[in-house]
Amino acid sequence: MNEDEFIVDFFGNLLEELEAATVDPPRRRVPANLDPFSFSDAQFIKHFRLTKSLVFDLIQIIEPVIEQRSRIDIKTKVLCALHFFGTGSYQTPSAKLNCLNISQPSASRCISEIVDALNHPNVFGTWIRFPSTHQELHEISRSFYTAYGFPGIVGCIDCTHISIVPPQRPFEERSYVNRKHYHSINAQLICDSNLKILNVNALFPGSTHDSYIWNSSNVLPVMEQLYTSGHQSYHLIGDSGYALRPWCLTPILHAEDGSAEHRYSEALKKARSTIERCNGVLKGRFRCLLKDRVLHYKPNKATKIINACCVLHNMCIAHNVPDPGMPPDEDLGIIPQQPLSRDGETSRIFFLNQARVKQNLIINNYFN
Incomplete structure (x- = not known):
């Protein structure tokens, strides 16, 4: 190869290499958005x-x-x-x-x-609403009686803990630590026999007692007024963490097996399991509320998310959307507590006695 041929060959190869270097590298293929x-x-x-x-x-x-x-x-x-x-x-x-x-x-x-x-009142108030007429109360009561043979129930009540990140000031961080030692909001739920949520109160820190939340609830004065105005057949049912009152019945502890009191308590517990299933379906469907998922928001924003999930839960119940099921071994955030009364001593004794009279009437008429 002479000098001229070498120069032509050298620059020809160099030009090919430069052209190859200027070719765009292969791009990562981005999948098209699916509808x-x-x-x-x-x-x-x-x-x-x-x-x-x-x-x-x-x-x-x-x-x-x-x-x-x-x-x-x-x-x-x-x-x-x-x-x-x-x-x-x-x-x-x-x-x-x-x-x-x-x-x-x-x-x-x-x-x-x-x-x-x-959370807009026009939306939230439409989908989360405690019954306001005697017809609505009667329909809920009849549905519970048909399912469980227990009269007068217009709702099951319980609280559930929704875990959140430790809040910063101005929130008092320690008040959000519950009895299981994690930060949470203690949310009160009331549901009917179809798992529809009738009331949610997600305003209180995790250390707040269930009974304190109930005593602060806007449903309590409604139930009290029903009772004092003569409509005494209606009541909520709760576990033994709630104070026994004529408008909120609880099980009889340590009732003798086979007795009428035991049958009353077993029927009440079966009916009350509705709120536990409601809680399970709510958290199984909207898993941002599960303990291990932890809401990374300030408490007031977490409250709004809980409310939003309750609205969506009721929409799913109304439209028979299939229950996705709960992941195995999930903590539902239910923490048993002892009752706490807000009443003065005289009032407490009076309404406690009235509640026991009501319990005995139900036992004698339905479980003897």
């Missing part, structure tokens, strides 16, 4: 907990009240929030769900907007 509504019904419920038709209903319900603070369409916002509520895996998985394809900050804003919309 979530192309999922099978089972897949859709697994990801978003509601059915497709119920999601469209939800959009229509909240659209008039939602304060849209971003350009993301309302359907994406709803699906993002539902995925977070249902999985409890905080915001990054929600943001990275392929069919949504939004950033974590955007996911956070979506969740906040939907939570606020579900």
